[in-house]
Amino acid sequence: MLSAIRCGMGNSAPAGILPAEQIAGLFAAGAITAPRAPDPDQVQPASLDLRLGRVAHRMRASFLPGPTMTVEDRLATLALHELPLEAGAVLEPGSVYIVPLMESLALPDDLAAATNPKSSTGRLDIFTRVITDRAREFDTIPAGYRGQLYIEISPRTFPVVVRAGSRLSQIRFRRGNARLDDADLAALHAATPLVDGAISIGNGVMLSIDLEAEEGSVVGYRAKRHTGLVDVDRRDGYDVLDYWDPILARGRRELILDPDQFYILVSNEAVHVPPDYAAEMVPFDPLVGEFRVHYAGFFDPGFGHSAAGGAGSRAVLEVRSHEVPFILEHGQSVGRLVYERMIARPKILYGAGLSSNYQGQGLKLSKHFRAPA
Secondary structure: OHHHHHHHOOOOOOOEEOOHHHHHHHHHHOOEEOOOOOOOOOEOOOOEEEEEOOEEEEEOOOOOOOOOOOHHHHHHHHEEEEEEOOOOEEEOOOOEEEEEEEEEEEOOOOOEEEEEEOHHHHHOOEEEEEEEOOOOOOOEEOOOOEEEEEEEEEEOOOOEEEOOOOEEEEEEEEEOOOEOOHHHHHHHHHHOOOEOOOOOEOOOEEEEEOOOOOOOOEEEEEEOOOOOOEEOOOOOOEEHHHOEEEEEOOOOOEEEEOEOOEEEEEEEEEEOOOOOEEEEEEOOOHHHOOEEEOOOEEEOOOOOOHHHOOOOEEEEEEEEEOOOOEEEEOOOEEEEEEEEEEOOOOOOOOOOOOOOOOOOOOOOOOOOEEOOO
């Protein structure tokens, strides 16, 4: 079956991101394998959720295997103890864990992949990165990779409960280079707006922070320390005020970020991802200030777009300041979106017939929290 896939993805095949239907085909052909069948909602319009396996290894430190070693080689020297995950286990803030994922790969020679935390993972301040054997980089799977996938998990703020089958990260498959350059972005925006209003383009679509609101309105959230547990598989299970301090507008369009505090903020721009494209939030240049938008993320085809019933969706931003306090001002650039072409339009778009948690969102915490009554 793999030879048939290679033939179907030869040199004449188009470059781009694989849609859901072709991801499902990778399972059918044995390019993706797992000890149990895919979950019904595991395949997204342009990505696949990855599931935790049966055991977590508490580590002395994070690592990359390097070109000559496997992850198992490094586990043998760096693992402290194991936590079985079948019945669930607590992962503590400040600790590093490695979990073999259920999914293994046998990719065709012209198909590579990249991974990112799921939106809900980033909004819980859980730092995750996927590792492969002999990897020199995190979250990057080279074309033709054959082997096990592993995830590094490091909760930063909340202690979290995970179990075998929990989904913290997602993988996107791509052939070739289908990224739009700035001229392509300008042309696409002229044809179908990528953001509402004026657009700023510079190696991607620039996003700025929204700190403008009526007096007393919520413009962001700051995570509390020393909270209770968060079960990553439980929706609407926790009161916002037990875990977050709302940040209220007070007449000034600025916010002082405290060092090493975690914030949920929102972009000033409403984002649109056309059905034939996918987007990704990329880490912002640290030279612009002592902060960073903490987690990159995938935006599926149809996110915020009218073709999927959207009217623009804000990008929720997970932000940290490092070393020193830093002032963010309304309209300050804080991130950028890069767009890539899809190989084919997915049959179902984000938000159209799916249980999409963040279509049409403004400032929004993860799906685990219920708003105060």
